[in-house]
Amino acid sequence: xxMLGPGVSITHAAIMVLxxxxxxxxxxxxxxxxxxxxxxxxxxxxxNIMKQASYWANDHxxxxxxxxxxxxxxxxxLDPGLTLHQIRGHEGVRVRDSYARLSKxxxxxxxxxxxxxxxxxxxxxxxxxxxxxxxxxxxxCHAAIVAAGYSPALGFVHTGKQLSFVYDIADLYKxxxxxxxxxxxxxxxxxxxxxxxxxACRDEFYxxxxxxxxxxxxxxxxxxxxxxxxxxxxxxxxxxQPGGLWEPGSKEAExxxxxxxxxxxxxxx
Numbered sequence: 001x002x003m004l005g006p007g008v009s010i011t012h013a014a015i016m017v018l019x020x021x022x023x024x025x026x027x028x029x030x031x032x033x034x035x036x037x038x039x040x041x042x043x044x045x046x047x048n049i050m051k052q053a054s055y056w057a058n059d060h061x062x063x064x065x066x067x068x069x070x071x072x073x074x075x076x077x078l079d080p081g082l083t084l085h086q087i088r089g090h091e092g093v094r095v096r097d098s099y100a101r102l103s104k105x106x107x108x109x110x111x112x113x114x115x116x117x118x119x120x121x122x123x124x125x126x127x128x129x130x131x132x133x134x135x136x137x138x139x140x141c142h143a144a145i146v147a148a149g150y151s152p153a154l155g156f157v158h159t160g161k162q163l164s165f166v167y168d169i170a171d172l173y174k175x176x177x178x179x180x181x182x183x184x185x186x187x188x189x190x191x192x193x194x195x196x197x198x199x200a201c202r203d204e205f206y207x208x209x210x211x212x213x214x215x216x217x218x219x220x221x222x223x224x225x226x227x228x229x230x231x232x233x234x235x236x237x238x239x240x241q242p243g244g245l246w247e248p249g250s251k252e253a254e255x256x257x258x259x260x261x262x263x264x265x266x267x268x269x
Contacts, residue, residue: 001147003028026143031202032211035139038146046243048149051222052165056154065156065221072172072217098175106187125190126182129197133178133185134170136201141169144214169214177204 001024004010018025027036055061063084070087071078074094078087103110103126110126123131145152145165155164157171170178181200185193205211219225244252 001026003032003143005030024147026147028143029136029139029198029202031206032140032143033136033198033202033205035142035146038143045149048222048224049151049154051224052150052154055222056156062156068221069157069168069172073175095175098179102179102183106183108183108186125186125193129182129186129193130179132194132197133182133201134174136198136205137170137174137178138163138166140205140210141173141214142166144211145169145218147211148215148218150218169218172217173210173214177201177208177210180204 002018004025004027006029015025024038026032026038028034029036055065066084067078067087070091073091078090082090099110099113102108108126110124113130114123114127115131116123120128142152142163150165152166153162153164155161155166155168158164158167161167178201181204182197185197185200188196244254247253
């Protein structure tokens with residue numbers, strides 16, 4: 001994947017070459033912190049998004065992913081007997097405790113998490129820094145999701161928006177990445193707060209190797225083997241190769257642009 005950061009210029013011809021070679025192009029902030037748009041995906045196969053959709057549409061598998069997502073946020077193992085409502089209650093406590101701990105650790109006063117887009121200038125420093133930091137985290141999660149061939153819209157915990165899955169994935173890392181970066185930034189002063197928060201997130205994400213970690217964790221949610229050991233994409237060697245034709249019962253028939261023409265000719269003769 002080629003990330004085009006702030007100030008980069010690229011020609012139309014260069015974009016065509018990259019697309020022909022199957023190289024994903026993403027227009028981002030520094031180190032992929034913001035995600036603005038993307039070009040051709042890193043894979044020609046729709047296998048990952050189809051797997052995601054199958055899990056999303058099946059209530060049993062959907063719940064399995066939701067529970068796995070919540071389990072990834074807790075250091076201790078969750079009781080399998082907990083209902084989804086009870087798990088959300090535990091999550092609320094975890095988040096509040098994390099804010100209180102970080103507030104004490106960095107000596108940054110925080111009454112509550114509050115975000116009002118219509119009153120941005122009136123937000124206190126920590127809430128403003130948290131909003132900026134979380135926006136950066138959403139950007140890098142969005143970039144990873146698109147690069148790995150998944151849909152940002154098919155969320156499991158969140159639903160109803162084109163970025164629902166982005167919010168799902170971001171919540172897995174928020175307390176250890178963007179939230180920490182926000183408290184660290186405010187603790188060292190409030191001058192150029194937004195810029196410094198973005199840079200702190202950039203450094204935090206880079207140090208943790210977050211892009212690779214996100215992709216690996218998403219694959220695990222859908223029981224997909226690591227791409228480093230998986231077979232090569234069936235369509236990688238020939239971008240014009242058509243896929244198969246859908247058949248009932250999760251089957252696939254041979255397909256293609258010319259499929260059926262020869263048979264029609266034989267019948268006509």
